[in-house]
Amino acid sequence: MSDGLIPCPDCGKPLEVMKACGAIQYFCPHCNELKSGKRVRAAQAPQQDTPAAPDATPNQGG
């Protein structure tokens, strides 16, 4: 299990998490710039192409 490294949404390098006054900021040493938490989180979140489809299987033995 990793420590939960967050990859940069631009270059993929692990970001440095900086907590400041309750706000969390991400800094990429590769891009040498701060990354918007929103973008980082969006990149982290799994792609939601299809909504949770109800997988109903009519397989009831009777």
Ligand SMILES: [Zn+2]
């Ligand atoms: Zn980067």
